[in-house]
Amino acid sequence: MKVALVGAGGMGKIHLSLLRSMDDVQVVAVVDVEGAARANADDGKTMLYRDIHEMLANEQVDIVDVCTPTYLHAECSIAAMERGIHVLCEKPMALTMGEAEAMVSAARSNGVLLMIAHVIRFWPEYQYLKKAYDEKTFGELLQVSFSRIGSRPRRSWQNWMMDEKRSGRVPLDLHIHDVDFIVHMLGVPDAVISHRKEDGDNITYISTQYRFDKFAVQAEAGWFEAPLPFGMSFRAVFERAALEYKDRILTCYELGKEPVRVTTELPLRTTPGPSNGYFNELRYFIECVRTGKQPELALPESTLDSIRVLHCELESAAAGRTVPVR
Numbered sequence: 001m002k003v004a005l006v007g008a009g010g011m012g013k014i015h016l017s018l019l020r021s022m023d024d025v026q027v028v029a030v031v032d033v034e035g036a037a038r039a040n041a042d043d044g045k046t047m048l049y050r051d052i053h054e055m056l057a058n059e060q061v062d063i064v065d066v067c068t069p070t071y072l073h074a075e076c077s078i079a080a081m082e083r084g085i086h087v088l089c090e091k092p093m094a095l096t097m098g099e100a101e102a103m104v105s106a107a108r109s110n111g112v113l114l115m116i117a118h119v120i121r122f123w124p125e126y127q128y129l130k131k132a133y134d135e136k137t138f139g140e141l142l143q144v145s146f147s148r149i150g151s152r153p154r155r156s157w158q159n160w161m162m163d164e165k166r167s168g169r170v171p172l173d174l175h176i177h178d179v180d181f182i183v184h185m186l187g188v189p190d191a192v193i194s195h196r197k198e199d200g201d202n203i204t205y206i207s208t209q210y211r212f213d214k215f216a217v218q219a220e221a222g223w224f225e226a227p228l229p230f231g232m233s234f235r236a237v238f239e240r241a242a243l244e245y246k247d248r249i250l251t252c253y254e255l256g257k258e259p260v261r262v263t264t265e266l267p268l269r270t271t272p273g274p275s276n277g278y279f280n281e282l283r284y285f286i287e288c289v290r291t292g293k294q295p296e297l298a299l300p301e302s303t304l305d306s307i308r309v310l311h312c313e314l315e316s317a318a319a320g321r322t323v324p325v326r
Contacts, residue, residue, distance in 0.1 A: 001286055004029040004061045006052050006076050007068035008037040009157055011090055015067055016041060018279050025286065029059045034157055052076050056083050063289055065282075066090060069157065070173065071166040074099035077114065081106040086113040088285045092176040092310075093303050095168055100307045104300045115285045115295040116303040118180045122280035124264035125250040129236055129243055130185045138254065139239025145218040146178040150230030152201055152223035162201060170204040171196070171310060175221035177232075179313070180306035182210060182217060184298075188305050189217070191324045196317035201225060208313050211322070 001024060005016055008030050019025050020043070030041040031049045038048045049055040056064075056079060064080035066073055066089040074094045077087045087107070093116045094100040107114035120126050133141050153161040160166040167173045182189070189210035197205045205222035233246040241254040243262075250262040281298075288295045309325055316323040 001025050001063065001290065002028045002059075002061045003063045003065055004031065004055055004059055005041070005065045005067060006031040006055075006080075007066060007072075007090075008032040008041045009034070009067065009069075012037070012067035013040065014278055015065055015282065018282055019065070021279075022283070022286075028061060029055050031055050037157075052079055056080065056085075061085060063088060063286070069160045069166055070168060071095055071160075074103055077103050078106045081110045081112050081114065084110055084112060086285075086289045088115050088117055088282070090117050091119075091180070091303075092116075092168065092172045093300075093307050095165075095172065097304075097307060097311060100304050104304055107300055113285070113288055113295060114300045115281075115288070115298050116300065117281050117285075118177070118184075118298055118303060118306075119277045119281050120177050120181045121184050121298050122284065123277040124280075125245045125262070126181055126234070128250060128262060128264050129234065129245070130181075132236070132238070132243065133185055137238075138241035138243075141215045142237045142239065143216040144234065144236040145220075146181070146232075146234045147219070148174055148178055148221040148232045149228060150174075150223060151228050152204065152225060169198075170221050170223050171206050171314060174223065175206050175208075175219065175313075176306065176310055178219040178221065179208075179310050180303060182219065183302060183306045183309060186210075186212060186215075186217065188309060188325055191322050192309065192313050192316050193322040194313040194317040196314070206313065206317065208316075210309075 003019055003025055005012055005027060019027050027046055029047045029049060031052050032038050033050050042048060063086050066076045068076055070092055073089050077089045080087050103114060132138060189212055191211040192208050194206060194208040197203055202225045207220040210217040236243045241252055244251050252260045252262050285295060312323045312325045
């Protein structure tokens with residue numbers, strides 16, 4: 001399977017390392033405008049480019065893996081799909097609904113696979129939570145909350161991550177992880193009510209309540225100036241147990257039993273090398289391309305719903321009222 005990586009920055013480095021660990025994958029090209037990023041990606045076997053269009057004109061690849069800054073996601077993905085190439089694109093899907101819809105349309109019209117790399121859908125502890133919900137392992141879900149907090153990014157190319165117009169800041173870059181997982185696990189909510197706080201680089205924060213009939217759902221995310229260590233967590237309360245994930249440990253508090261640390265296994269560990277949620281999503285998409293099957297665990301229409309919900313949250317935060325998810 002021949003892959004071209006577009007964007008060799010922070011996330012691109014992770015993807016590149018994992019792809020190179022797979023015996024059945026060849027990274028034939030890397031595209032990046034930053035000289036240091038290209039130098040770090042140079043293994044003497046991979047062609048290096050500064051421009052995606054030049055790479056597409058010169059290379060024959062099965063997959064383009066887009067790990068660029070967010071504002072370039074739609075442009076790069078559509079360019080590859082219009083050449084009949086399957087695309088894995090980092091989250092978030094795009095900055096606007098229009099761009100996201102254009103990506104879905106390009107995949108359909110060109111008959112190629114498109115998947116957005118929402119890694120939380122492939123994170124073992126979150127997969128365990130969804131399985132417990134789907135199978136009613138502990139009865140009906142009563143309440144679930146998600147949190148994703150850390151210090152603000154201090155290093156990114158041209159400081160793009162702190163630029164609202166290029167990254168969307170916390171809502172689109174960080175909070176979208178949990179928005180997407182909520183949509184993946186529970187479906188599209190009826191309505192949202194959000195609060196957002198922005199104060200330059202000192203605080204950028206969003207908190208949302210999602211309206212569902214049968215359970216209470218909340219999520220928060222923030223980047224702060226204070227040097228907080230990054231943490232992602234959830235707490236889910238069912239009729240007969242509570243699941244809590246924090247500090248990378250998943251604990252089950254079941255009625256009448258002692259608390260138990262839950263161990264999880266990654267279901268897609270198919271080749272030697274490092275194995276984690278990022279590995280899982282890459283292997284999943286590669287197998288979808290190999291077999292010609294749609295990526296049912298992360299269909300582009302589903303991630304389009306996540307962008308739609310997020311934009312309703314932004315509307316709610318700006319207006320100070322509940323917004324129906326249209």
